[in-house]
Amino acid sequence: MVLAWDQGYKQIACDIDCEELVTILDRTDQDLVLHHPQVLVLKEIMTLMARDWRVTVNWVHRDGNAAADWLAKYGHSLLDPGVHVIRQPENELQLLLLKDSLVVS
Template identity: 35%
Template structure:
């Protein structure tokens, strides 16, 4: 059985690590898998008390679905994302190139052997370097 991982990272304004997570999912449609990851990252940010979120999403179809109409009835996760974004906080999303999301890919690959939802409070050295490189746009 093949499993896809939902992955996101949260960076501070000074490029520091706030937290990250890995969640082994059930695979399926890439839009739904990415929507679950975005939903879970927003839930985690809310639970941690963050009030200003600038989300970077490497799936442009997901950004369009969240900003548009009509997807809510087909993808329940989109409805949940919109509900989370409507809370008393500032959330903005912007599409980025997949290549600019190396830290999230690292988390997915490194966490492949684990199951369930795991919050990553401290990055290992290799991940910390990737977060910094992603933040400054280095290749």
């Protein structure tokens, strides 16, 4: 979300395969957030979502989110932490993006 904000986007959609997270973010139930083990991360996400833009959060089945799984594993394999922008996806990622776009949710 930080990258999208910094790039000037005013409307984004986040597809997430964690149903619990989508529920928490949709309800904005502070009591639920305060007692969650990842309270600091959730507060940061909610602060980002409260900015002057439109963020929609959608639950997608894990089968329809293979590209995100690939990106997470790729990110963990990098020696340099931080933001990495992929301007030209590798062939494997391109195929996963195509597959994900064909999955009916």
